Amino acid sequence: MSKQFKEQGGAATMDPSRFRRWVTSKVMTKLISFETLTKRRAREERRRKLSARPHIIEYFHQVDDGYSYLAVQALEQLLARYNVEFKCHLVGPPEGANSPEPELLMELSRYDATKIAPYYDLDFPDCAKMPDQCIVDSAKAILSVLSDSDFVLHAKIIGQALWASDQSTLDKLKAVWGISTDAEISKRYASGNARRADLKHYSGGMFFYGGEWYWGVDRLYHLEGRLSDLGLDRNLGSEPIMPRQEIHMVKKANDSGLILECFVSLRSPYTAIVFDRALELGRETGVTVEVRPVLPMVMRGVPATMEKGIYIFGDSAREARAANIPFGNFYDPIGEPARRCYSLYPWAVTQGLGNELLSSFLRAAFVEGINTNRDTGLQQVVEGAGLDWSVAKTLVGLDGWQDELEANRLMMYESGLWGVPSFRLLDNHKRTIVALWGQDRLWLIANIIEQYLEVEK
DSSP: OOHHHHHTTHHHHSOHHHHHHHHHHHHHHHHTSHHHHHHHHHHHHHHHHHTTOOOEEEEEEOTTOHHHHHHHHHHHHHHHHBSOEEEEEEOOOOOGGGOSOHHHHHHHHHHHHHHHGGGGTOOOOTTOOOOOHHHHHHHHHHHTTOOHHHHHHHHHHHHHHHHTTOHHHHHHHHHHHOOOOHHHHHHHHHHHHHHHHHTTOOOSSEEEETTEEEETGGGHHHHHHHHHHTTOBTTTTSOOSSOOOOOOOOOOOSOOSOEEEEEEOTTOHHHHHHHHHHHHHHHHHTOEEEEEEOOOGGGGTOOOOHHHHHHHHHHHHHHHHHTTOOOOOOOOOTTHHHHHHHHHHHHHHHTTOHHHHHHHHHHHHHTSOOOTTSHHHHHHHHHHTTOOHHHHTTTTTOSSSHHHHHHHHHHHHHTTOOSSSEEEEEOTTOOEEEEEESGGGHHHHHHHHHHHHHHHO
């Protein structure tokens, strides 16, 4: 039993919610550690060798998902580059607690795919709209009849016609490959959905290899690195097909006139690994950063599944390691710890240290493993932000902060965003230039800032 657990009274005397937080924190810290990841990968490779299986990547395709269309454009390249085989599944969209805002997610997939496609040398039409159901049904009927090898070679052609709303081309493709019956389509989808559920995931545009999930083209560099380490790269030493996008900062000493709004929460691992970098981006480029904290989803009544939580934390850990950012010694701040910190936020803002308070809290919860529900832990957060604990302890738990966080949430939703971290870049007239979701879009924000500053020269 850990010293920290003993100091809190052990299981016999600890409040049940605090005990759950302690257990969750310890388990998650262990699960997402590099040591655990390395052991899991080695175990998967031993099992593969013992069963004499080839290296199989399973791909899960959601027909009307913009991210999936980008992903299928990489399949043929991956097959040519790496000594692997593909098993391709058709799946439906995330459901229930795994997709709290399905309509917003679908629209974002189109909008976001349009923005990132050029950086990966992929196709996504600027004028694309969400395809009509008849177009989607035609694409499903063709894709359902394709073998795995044909899917790898031809799914991108079907996707191109779908996103161009080109029924004529889809009809021609039907004549070439045929179509599945409604019963066959349903069977194919049932099989794909069941396989995805068995592997404990929920989304489309996903790659699965050796016990690990990789989301879309954004995470393929992780998979490519792993395949290279296994000696499967036919062009060893070459750049990945889908490389990691770096954050490029163009230094500008004076005020650029741009505003970067950052919607963040204190329980988001993705926020934890990008928050300080977003602030640095503002400092380096002369962009004014306006941080807009919101309540974590689960604290505003949005349920979350265990499978989603495990994936998000594990993915955050991979992304943090790739960016050389400390992360992973976790002590869950859900509920009261987050509320206690938020109650200090208005005061911290008046001291000019609001961002420092949030940064210090995220560091304590996700890097240092500090129990922020205890006064000693919160004191470390407060003093780490450069604030006076003797004042702060008189303010902990006061109301008055909730309205601001709710106003920030509504503002986020008005921008077509709902999760954190999200970013909205505004011009000097406070008009939206771009609104994007995810820590893995800060590089795109940086590129758009660079383009804007070049025009302004």
